[in-house]
Amino acid sequence: MSSKQIQTGSVTPVNPPPSSSPATGEKRGGGIESSPAPAASAEGLWLNVWKEFRRNPIALAGFYAVCVLALTALLADFLANDKPYYLSYRGKTYFPIFRSYLVGARLGQWPPELLNVDFKKLEGAKAFFPPIPYRPSNIDLFAPYETPSKAHWLGTDKLGRDVMAGMIHGSRVSLSIGFVAVGIAVIIGVILGALAGYFGSWIDLTVSRLFEIMLSIPTFFLLITIAALLPPSIFLTMTIIGLTSWVGIARFTRNEFLKIRNLDYVTAAIALGVSNRKVMFQHILPNALAPVIVSVVLGIAGAILVESSLSFLGIGVPAELVTWGSILHEGSSATFAWWLAVFPGAAIFITVLSYYLVGEGLREVLDPRLRGLR
Amino acid sequence: MASYTLQRLLLLIPTFIGVTLIGFLVMRLAPGDPAQLRAAGGLGGAGGAGISLQKRGVVDQALAQWRAQFGLDRPLHVQYAIWLKNLCTFNFGDSFKDNQPVWSKIRDRVPVTVRLNVLSILLVYVVAIPLGIYSATHVNSLADRVTTLAAFVLFAVPLVWAATMAIVFVCGGDFLYLFPPAGLESLDFASDWSLWKKLKDQAWHLFLPVVLLSYDGFAGLSRYMRSSMLDVLGQDFVQVARAKGLAERVVILKHVLRNSLIPQVTILASILPGLIGGSVIIETIFSIPGLGQLGYESVLARDYPTVMALFTVSAILTLIGILISDLLLAAVDPRIAFGRRQQ
Numbered sequence: 162m163s164s165k166q167i168q169t170g171s172v173t174p175v176n177p178p179p180s181s182s183p184a185t186g187e188k189r190g191g192g193i194e195s196s197p198a199p200a201a202s203a204e205g206l207w208l209n210v211w212k213e214f215r216r217n218p219i220a221l222a223g224f225y226a227v228c229v230l231a232l233t234a235l236l237a238d239f240l241a242n243d244k245p246y247y248l249s250y251r252g253k254t255y256f257p258i259f260r261s262y263l264v265g266a267r268l269g270q271w272p273p274e275l276l277n278v279d280f281k282k283l284e285g286a287k288a289f290f291p292p293i294p295y296r297p298s299n300i301d302l303f304a305p306y307e308t309p310s311k312a313h314w315l316g317t318d319k320l321g322r323d324v325m326a327g328m329i330h331g332s333r334v335s336l337s338i339g340f341v342a343v344g345i346a347v348i349i350g351v352i353l354g355a356l357a358g359y360f361g362s363w364i365d366l367t368v369s370r371l372f373e374i375m376l377s378i379p380t381f382f383l384l385i386t387i388a389a390l391l392p393p394s395i396f397l398t399m400t401i402i403g404l405t406s407w408v409g410i411a412r413f414t415r416n417e418f419l420k421i422r423n424l425d426y427v428t429a430a431i432a433l434g435v436s437n438r439k440v441m442f443q444h445i446l447p448n449a450l451a452p453v454i455v456s457v458v459l460g461i462a463g464a465i466l467v468e469s470s471l472s473f474l475g476i477g478v479p480a481e482l483v484t485w486g487s488i489l490h491e492g493s494s495a496t497f498a499w500w501l502a503v504f505p506g507a508a509i510f511i512t513v514l515s516y517y518l519v520g521e522g523l524r525e526v527l528d529p530r531l532r533g534l535r
Numbered sequence: 536m537a538s539y540t541l542q543r544l545l546l547l548i549p550t551f552i553g554v555t556l557i558g559f560l561v562m563r564l565a566p567g568d569p570a571q572l573r574a575a576g577g578l579g580g581a582g583g584a585g586i587s588l589q590k591r592g593v594v595d596q597a598l599a600q601w602r603a604q605f606g607l608d609r610p611l612h613v614q615y616a617i618w619l620k621n622l623c624t625f626n627f628g629d630s631f632k633d634n635q636p637v638w639s640k641i642r643d644r645v646p647v648t649v650r651l652n653v654l655s656i657l658l659v660y661v662v663a664i665p666l667g668i669y670s671a672t673h674v675n676s677l678a679d680r681v682t683t684l685a686a687f688v689l690f691a692v693p694l695v696w697a698a699t700m701a702i703v704f705v706c707g708g709d710f711l712y713l714f715p716p717a718g719l720e721s722l723d724f725a726s727d728w729s730l731w732k733k734l735k736d737q738a739w740h741l742f743l744p745v746v747l748l749s750y751d752g753f754a755g756l757s758r759y760m761r762s763s764m765l766d767v768l769g770q771d772f773v774q775v776a777r778a779k780g781l782a783e784r785v786v787i788l789k790h791v792l793r794n795s796l797i798p799q800v801t802i803l804a805s806i807l808p809g810l811i812g813g814s815v816i817i818e819t820i821f822s823i824p825g826l827g828q829l830g831y832e833s834v835l836a837r838d839y840p841t842v843m844a845l846f847t848v849s850a851i852l853t854l855i856g857i858l859i860s861d862l863l864l865a866a867v868d869p870r871i872a873f874g875r876r877q878q
Contacts, residue, residue, distance in 0.1 A: 219684070370546070374553035377857055379849040381812025382830055386842055387561055389834045455762075466693050470816055473695040474831065486695065493699040493820060496708035506696025514691035521687070 220522020
């Protein structure tokens, strides 16, 4: 349920810890002016959003595609693995994939006869393998650059590694990069943007200078520099992407706050003595959310794009880790092996596209002004 | 307006210091100081491992000498000041790779990258603005849905994929040969070619890189244009304009367009760094001798003086872009210059 995570992730500040506001279940609609306190309960608002969202088939398709990606990432070990689900060997029955989880968690051990064996070459064994009986790390030097066939659905690369297996396991990187990087970016962006837009004066001036600094830094260049200086690690790369990509979100938040701060209902709230924090996060943020959500979803897609560029350039990602970008890189140097160029790129493309569609669908639902036009 | 310009210029100073400070500190993330790195480079990257004691003494002496020469024995803030002073005289030091002055390496490559990026920005605005206007004025029509979807699809196409596909399928290889896979000019390029022939050769080589660099820009900008048009279209004054009996054309082009162009100007500033990042990828893939390719090669070779200089130069280019977009913004929306002055 990755898309749910986007929703809640970007929306947490709307529903701050239970407060004294009495109204619940109020349907959010109409213009900004008519909804001074959008105190709809979490379920009510998001149920409405989901109902509206469901009506848009294209956005829904994007949502399902993201779900498929999430499932693929979760079940990667069961879709592409050199170990069988089920193995009957020398009169005993094993479930090697499940056992590998136990071994990984140090809860179990491999029986001696199965330690470091090639499960495909066990004599007299009955085994049931996953649809793709390879791991991305299985090197087969006798089968380099195989064209797509029944044995290798999407062909093999220079080292004879199965491309389909690489794609399936690569989805984990692409899924997690969006959440880690954008999670960091949203936290920094919304807080800084809200502070700058709400308080104005010297805070705005300082934060705007910070935006300007971040915007004039050639981010991608900074990224490849940092990534090349530090030891290659995928989580480090995600963190750096997050730390360098919050400006868009912060800017949108600030601009919206700047606009909304001067509306009468905010003045009224301040006059009533509502605390600054409450005005910012409970009264202004919900109305400022539509553009922020668009930038958050764009951010997830953007982070995936940046990561794929980095691993395409071979920077910031350990050499043995197979990602969509690293397969694509092989495709750019072996121009005859078209399958190395087509499939991983298409996977990045479809993932990014799905996030965009979800974002656009959400925006159309969340922006009341747009709703009126429909 | 004059005082606003002056204010913007003054505000550039802290920004510039901030940017270079970040760059300077990032460079210090590198293991070892520049003197050690230089020594490692001189010893063929062995890093001094396995050399005899006698030689080790020589190395240590050289290290001490270099440290004094680069000012590395001084405190960090003094080092930064020295570096900043050198920057003002375009003295970026010598490359670790070939001991050439860094500035001369960069100078040759600036025009290539600037040409690529200026052409891309032009293409972005020429395509995106009309597309956005059309989409917004025909909301939810078939054409709007098609352009929306097309822009989305384009925006989602990863640059590395598009470039790889271009290389594999239309640049020689096993498939079509429509465009050259590398370089900026043909191998038999001669200076006595007619102007027309030169231009044609240039266009043939630049076509793919420029289109690849700009496609996501115009997809993105046309989206922003559409949503900002829609924002303005939903406001009361548009209804008033229509109620006055103004022609729809006048309402759209005179009243709505002007107001919705304002955010687009600021987007110029955010496109620029993206283009510089994109040039790293495009120039690397298409072997174009620009700043991006130099940057990638220098990062891989750990040629820190060059990396640092490139970082600074592209930051300065971006700052200039931001300044231009801020001034343009004040020109189209006088409230901004006025509001700032009141503070």
